[in-house]
Amino acid sequence: MPDDQPSVRASKTFCVELIRPSRYDDDGYVIQWWKSAYVSNTLACLHGLTQDEAARRSLGPEVEILADVHDEGNAPLQVSRIVRHIQHCGGHGLVCLVGVQTNQFPRAVDIGRQFRQAGIPVVIGGFHVSGMLAMIPEMTSDLKEALALGITLFAGEAEGRLGTLFADAYHDRLKPVYNYLGDLPAMGGQPLPQLPERMFKHVVSPEVTADLSRGCPFDCSFCSVINVQGRHPRYRTADDVERLVRASIPRNRGRNIRRFFFTDDNFARNPHWEAILDRLTMLREKEGLAVKFGIQVDVQAYKIAGFVEKSARAGCRYVFIGIESINPENLIAANKKQNRIDEYKAMLQCWRDHGVTTIGGYILGFPADTPESITRDIETIKRDLPLDVIIFHCLTPIPGSRDHMDLLTRGAWMEPDLNRYNGQYVTFRHPRMSDAEFQKIFDRAWELYYCPEHVETLLQRAATDGIGPSRLTGRILISHCSTAFEKVHPFECGVFRRKSRLQRRHGLPIENPFVFYPRRLWEILRTTVPTLLYALKLVWLTARFRRQARAAKKRKQQT
Structure with a gap:
């Protein structure tokens, strides 16, 4: 806490739940992984800004701001648990769906719908909301749907604005729309992006x-x-x-x-x-x-x-x-x-x-x-x-x-x-x-x-010129297997797909477990086995081209 902040024991709590939503697959199930490919920069930025608000006690010396982060790309979202946590803390809280891109907006609205049914305030920000409000003078049907559910829309960047948003949520006076697109903040000296260490345990390459x-x-x-x-x-x-x-x-x-x-x-x-x-x-x-x-x-x-x-x-x-x-x-x-x-x-x-x-x-x-x-x-x-x-x-x-x-x-x-x-x-x-x-x-x-012949060319070239084939194997593996087996884009891929029967797109039926789980078992076999075989092939090729490169280097030194 800054030196000029009075040393007062907090008697109230305001919970901030930062959530990066995922996207639905073609069957309407949330795309999640045991380990995702990366951590979200927007999630890190918003967590850093929220921690700064908490350290400064921006809602008053008697109010403690508690922040938690959730990346739906690598962990099932426990909506009921989050609702109970906010209620246990006196009912003061805000669910922030952050960094929401256009393809994630339907999932973000579905998450927001569940929290609004429990009476929890929700705000959605990110490139979709900002892009729509920046270019289109009238509200589109997707934004109107969110507003009709009582979800707040946030356009622009959060630096210097979170205090206002949190105060409005804490005092039950959230506006339908916060639009800061015309006033972009400077970045120098702003709170830095940060995430709890536990978030790095759920990514392939931290x-x-x-x-x-x-x-x-x-x-x-x-x-x-x-x-x-x-x-x-x-x-x-x-x-x-x-x-x-x-x-x-x-x-x-x-x-x-x-x-x-x-x-x-x-x-x-x-x-x-x-x-x-x-x-x-x-x-x-x-x-x-x-x-x-x-x-x-x-x-x-x-x-x-x-x-x-x-x-x-x-x-x-x-x-x-x-x-x-x-x-x-x-x-x-x-x-x-x-x-x-x-x-x-x-x-x-x-x-x-x-x-x-x-x-x-x-x-x-x-x-x-x-x-x-x-x-x-x-x-x-x-x-x-x-x-x-x-x-x-x-x-x-x-x-x-x-x-x-x-x-x-x-x-x-x-x-x-x-x-x-x-x-x-x-x-x-x-x-x-x-x-x-x-x-x-x-x-x-x-x-x-990524045909077999060109993959060999890529790895051999990397071994020959000193970059090293091992720096390519993971990227080649994800680029090939995500599209060939998992049927998702490499930017949203990870290691071992998780699929929850109960987390399905709003409006689609929850499948019978006797239908869902046998099909899921077949999906795991159909995707995991060829992925492992392809990974083993890449490892073998990498080792082979490394040996060839070392032998060539040794011959050159001898001559």
């Missing part, structure tokens, strides 16, 4: 996630970032990053968490990038803090003097690059003018020469795409570009993007089920492909890139 900047200077038509977080990026400082590292590593020392993922839409456009990387280098080389991290950048970032070199020296191990397409017509249509196809090979090789694994984001469904052109482009990538991992997405009109607004203005058809807006399904009418053709080539794209 990484501390943090956004060091928000907003983007580019104008891609498919992206909602510029209309939600602004065209003029805001930043954390090198001092903020050092505080984050020092706070994270000692707290998680028992779990050896030294890895970070900086979730900025484009880290290279942070004017403090050099100071941040120099500070991370200092922590690694002078203080022995073996920090490793991943970043997202644009294709032109490698041209910034010293950027790639300093990133690698500071501990960058992988970089996510928005390649999007190798078809010039598609890049023009997406207003992706900064992407120059003739420079892709040099750009990717530059990162790999510095020991950084390259992950490319690639969008299928731009206007010039056809099944034949997509197949041809993937073969070109495999043959000509030294890309390690590729992540495909169906072009999706995300609310908040110019693409979504254009389709809405024209009255064009868009998929009415928001649950399918996860980059895995066809959600609009393509000018040159039928829905069936579009979906088929998207599903086949993963098979084309």
Whole structure:
């Protein structure tokens, strides 16, 4: 507690339950895993902000704020238990569904519905609400449904606003809508993202996630970032990053968490990038803090003097690059003018020469795409570009993007089920492909890139040039098995699918256990066995190419 805060024993309690909702699968069951792939940055940000409000006793010296976090991606949500906890604490509380994307909004509303039936206040925030309110003047049917249930909508960013929201909830005066999109806060000096250590036990590869900047200077038509977080990026400082590292590593020392993922839409456009990387280098080389991290950048970032070199020296191990397409017509249509196809090979090789694994984001469904052109482009990538991992997405009109607004203005058809807006399904009418053709080539794209021959090429290349095949095996495993066996996008995959019979989409019947459990057993066998066999194959290939690389290096030294 700050020094100027009176030392008063709290006599009242206000419970804040922070929940990151998941999404429904095609059968209406919540997508959950024994271990999910990552921790949520938004959940970490909101928990850090809530802890700051608690430390400052922002509701008054007599009110203790108790915060708890729930990630539905790796743990079943115990609604009744949360309700009892809030009631036990005097009935003062707020359920916050945070970081809700468009594909998660139906699940978020269903969760909110259950809490509202128990009389618990609920607020939903995230990119879907913010994107809708940023671009569309009238409330859409999905937002009206939430409001009709008594759910509050929060648009914008929470820094500097949580105190008001908590006070309104505590005094039973919540507004239907809180809209802060016109007043984006500065990021420097703000409370840092943080999560309880127990949250890292439920992820495959524990990484501390943090956004060091928000907003983007580019104008891609498919992206909602510029209309939600602004065209003029805001930043954390090198001092903020050092505080984050020092706070994270000692707290998680028992779990050896030294890895970070900086979730900025484009880290290279942070004017403090050099100071941040120099500070991370200092922590690694002078203080022995073996920090490793991943970043997202644009294709032109490698041209910034010293950027790639300093990133690698500071501990960058992988970089996510928005390649999007190798078809010039598609890049023009997406207003992706900064992407120059003739420079892709040099750009990717530059990162790999510095020991950084390259992950490319690639969008299928731009206007010039056809099944034949997509197949041809993937073969070109495999043959000509030294890309390690590729992540495909169906072009999706995300609310908040110019693409979504254009389709809405024209009255064009868009998929009415928001649950399918996860980059895995066809959600609009393509000018040159039928829905069936579009979906088929998207599903086949993963098979084309991650075919056995190319997987061997990827691992052998990584072993030969020193990056190391083991840094690719996990990503290849998830990219292949999530789409081939689990039928989910790699970004929402994990280890061993959990499926609760009682957690099903609102309006769908609860299945008979004699129907559900036998089918579930077959699903487990059908997905787990081939996944384990594929993992063993990757391990064997990795060991084989490592031995070959060591032998080649030894022969070279001898000659």
